[in-house]
Amino acid sequence: MDRQTEQRQSKLFVNNMVESAIRIGLLVLLLSFTYDIIKPFIIPVLWGAIIAVALLPLTKKLERSLGGKRGLASTLVALIGISVLVIPFVLVSGSIYDGVAHTTEVLQGGEIKIPGPTAKVAEIPIIGDKLYSIWNLFATNLEKGIQQFLPEIKGFLGAIASILGGALTSLIMFIISLAIAGGFMAHAEKISGALETVAVRAVGKKAEQWANLMAATIRSVLLGVVGVAFIQSAIIGAAMFVFQVPAAGLLTLATLILCIAQLPALLIVAPVIFYVYSTGDGTSTTIFTIWALAGGLSDNFLKPMLMGRGVDVPMPIILIGAIGGMLFAGIIGLFLGAIVLAIWYELFLFWINYESQSELSEQPEQAESAEDYRI
Template sequence: MSTLPDPDAEFERRASTLLLDVLIRAALVLALAMLCYQVFSPFLSLMTWAVILAVTLYPLHQSVAARLGGRQGWAATLLVLLGIVVVIVPTAALMSSLGDSVQRLIHDVQNNTLKVPPPRASVAQWPLVGERVLAFWTKAHADLPALVQSMQPKIGNLASAALGFVAGIGGGLLKFLASLAIAGIMMAFGDGGARAIRAIFERVQGKSGADLVDLSTATIRAVAKGVLGVAFLQAIIVGICLLIAGIPWAGVLAVIVLVLGIAQVPALIATLPAIAYLWVSGNYGTGAAILYTVLLVVSGMADNVLKPLMLGRGVDAPMPVILLGALGGMAAAGILGMFVGATLLALGYQLFTGWVATSPEAPQVHTGRTE
């Protein structure tokens, strides 16, 4: 008498075999993805910033290409060369000034040639910290070498960190140059790249993939031009004016202006101390001091002109999101990560709020548009 196979056992065997096949395939795909990420990770911030630049500059690239008879490659090359002249050269000058200032300070501290002016008596009236600041300042004025010796090895570690920061800015500048060149290649083949990105989004998201592409593109351009671009250009303008006026630590003040610009804080906060230095240092005549004061005031208010030129509307992301992205990106990937982090975090915020808004039962979400 023949025994019929158990249907439940046969089903369980086939299901376990199928599940094992799926798990093995998933493990192989995961292993391949991890290996690819490990190979690509050193270039992640560089390539991400190249994509952001390409997306941001593509409308300008198309306009230039139309005037050159549709020559996409020539238009991309022209934009890359223009970016080197307008952005890289002034930034390199400011970073050189920053490096010289840091090295000069370290040299003066090590050789006991740094002089600290005496404090004013009004310092003691500062709330909470006035007496401590006055005591520290008085000791630095009276016997700076002893103060430096008492603060070792903290000053040594601080000097190493400062030099590392300057070196990191130099490395970020080289990465920016490489990203600009890669962005030029992407723009030269922009039509094919745009179709590929749209196809990927539609494959992942379905019919709403095209809307997601449009939202991502609009967010990247808004943040890159309306926040980062304005802050970067204003930092360069202020830095050049500081160099022309001969203000010490021009590179440091330019970096401060950059951070203030990303936080949407007026750059006059950084230029007002420079203006005060013009009048109290005694190194400038009245005419020169007036001229440089006007120059620094105008450069500190340049964002009021740059914002309408570079962006006609606000950025649909709260400013704390952009600032946290910039600071976190800088901590993770240096000066270039500042720009990448701000853009990516704003993009993630927009995609998340857009996903929440697609729910029919979701309440109206306020995006926190900043002007």
């Protein structure tokens, strides 16, 4: 009888295990198909949520001006954001197209003339002599220079085409994200209520505090990264326009993109300084160099001032999370990395405080038990 019971239990265990494995396998398969379906929308929805959190205070102010019409306010904010993205892109694209068309006409007509380098170019440390010889080759014999550096020119043009294609893809993605952000802002209270219910069920009573922390972190990174990038590019761009650097608008836009991507603005500033140094006089070159370098290095003191404002998390943690997240997941990692490290910091503080509270709560009981043993 015992043996039959044992066999029956063993068979029941195997059946339950097989049935559970089948259910888990089907669930994994369902999740896999679901992920493949929603994968193209994950990044736009994440960006939409980030933009909505960042622009919601502005939307609420506009809502009060429009008599409480949240839908109209969020639509206007989204349309303004799309205009801010599309108009500069169209202007820059048109400028690039006109420049390429003009260059093609000049090349076909054989009228192109490149001014020769001055003696100052050769005096530039390390690269001066080589730069002078290459520049002089293109100025004196353009056809020979193109033939000699044809592979490099093709690679450069291919890189430019790739950058423009990526910029167009990013522009479309951000337009979609702004549209999604408009929907999020229009129904912010309902969405936040539903997310809070899910978050409380998942992580407990700390969910609301962490949600506020995430929102504050997003705004902090937006101010400390994007805000600083705009300030830097404005300073450097003003210098380029004042000193009439060719393609100043395009270089300013490239500087803004580099600064948002947390790359040093000196990647663009340094070549421009060399150009101004080779074509201008000593006084103007010195003024431009100081001006441009001040803009390129301004993030060293602007980020500590702006990043971390409104967040009860040390600025280095936010900055490390933003930079590390960007290296791991691109531009969106700026926000996700900072949020993840901020939550881990709060978890660490909660663990420290929990241990301290546990020790304090145990001390009275220990004291009472010690009194009991005294005679």
